[in-house]
């Protein structure tokens with residue numbers, strides 16, 4: 001749950017990336033093609049285990065399939081450098097057929113030498129969490145009956161079978177996972193640390209399967225567990241931060257191995273190793289995006305690609321309004337605001353390494369690779385930009401504070417919500433308003449008057465009362481707070497007005513005419 005605060009203190013080298021027509025499905029053989037080209041305070045308004053396990057043995061492909069013939073694939077020769085990161089999310093690798101498609105996509109760019117980052121297959125992370133919660137209360141002898149555990153097991157076994165791989169690729173992992181669930185059942189508790197260890201099995205299995213499959217079709221690949229190759233994090237289980245030491249460590253390991261023996265690295269997304277505990281940590285839900293950008297920066301790669309199940313970053317969440325359109329270009333700042341204010345498509349922290357390393361990020365659709373996707377860079381031409389995307393964050397609690405005694409007071413908001421309210425009530429009248437939603441208008445704040453005029457016109461026509469508005473320090477975000485129940489219709493109405501009505505450009509043109 002997020003919190004919004006209203007203080008009413010009185011007074012208050014870039015080319016389209018499209019696989020060739022020949023790119024596509026592979027089964028048992030590599031195919032090639034050529035690339036067609038290659039928070040916080042805003043003025044007075046505020047919106048506010050054992051990690052060494054499963055180490056890949058030296059000289060092992062990490063997959064149990066050794067010595068497969070090299071048919072081709074991104075044809076690395078000594079001297080060639082790793083060039084891109086290709087991250088595939090859970091939906092992109094949800095089945096054997098999807099893994100074959102993804103292998104086809106990688107092979108469609110033979111001149112690239114990718115580092116592949118994978119998430120867990122499909123909904124495996126959610127299923128692991130549910131299985132863990134059930135294990136707490138079900139008793140050791142009933143662990144084998146937990147529905148989610150059986151779904152996970154069946155999916156992974158089915159996948160290796162369908163890909164023609166030996167079950168030994170994941171056998172030990174599944175065994176270890178069942179032992180862990182029994183341990184949770186025995187202890188009747190699931191700590192944050194154990195939870196991270198539990199969910200790590202998802203990425204550890206998907207990467208082992210995929211690396212084994214690449215090797216089977218003759219493309220040399222090497223599986224890596226991120227926590228074993230230098231992903232050092234804070235010990236904030238469930239939401240760990242990547243520490244600086246990660247960059248040189250990851251670069252040394254991946255680059256060093258590649259130079260000695262060029263095999264496509266297939267790295268677990270989402271996972272790290274706590275610097276104090278040495279235990280497996282996770283980077284927050286959707287954290288594989290951050291793994292990808294961290295590797296991109298560490299190795300100074302040309303581009304970071306995040307392959308999803310949508311045509312790129314869209315003008316709004318397609319689950320809220322299906323007529324969302326692809327946003328072709330974004331800046332790192334826009335993408336960060338979008339993610340931070342609730343767009344599930346990117347991990348909120350993921351743009352930081354890309355921005356620091358000035359490495360373009362491309363969001364692509366693994367189900368529709370010909371779609372151009374979204375290109376995210378440091379800068380873009382904002383001249384014609386009005387609104388870029390509309391983002392919704394629901395279930396927000398708003399604090400409405402009226403006081404004359406708060407000027408010069410700061411720091412109180414950093415504490416817990418209950419404490420904050422208690423503290424504030426000493427000096428102000430506080431209303432805690434729940435079930436609110438933040439609608440963020442990501443766009444060109446230099447056109448804020450135009451955007452807000454249009455937005456308020458739409459909202460007034462829809463009979464919606466805006467309860468707070470925040471612009472503040474961000475150059476790309478204007479936030480409105482409305483009641484939760486009104487938020488989705490608002491998104492739809494705003495989307496229609498900004499992205500489906502023809503008159504927006506005309507307004508820009510009129511404005512340009514007035515200015516120029």
Ligand SMILES: Nc1ncnc2c1ncn2[C@@H]1O[C@H](COP(=O)(O)OP(=O)(O)O)[C@@H](O)[C@H]1O
Nearest residue numbers: 089090091308309310313314316317343344345
């Ligand atoms: N503005 C947006 N643009 C694109 N997708 C969005 C947006 N807001 C929400 N989404 C959702 O994000 C999903 C993609 O993100 P995610 O599930 O994390 O991808 P993956 O697991 O493939 O990395 C889409 O399927 C879509 O439902």
Ligand SMILES: N[C@@H](CC(=O)OP(=O)(O)O)C(=O)O
Nearest residue numbers: 089090119125285286287288
């Ligand atoms: N599997 C993890 C990490 C991740 O990034 O997944 P995805 O790329 O499918 O959002 C999760 O579900 O959170």
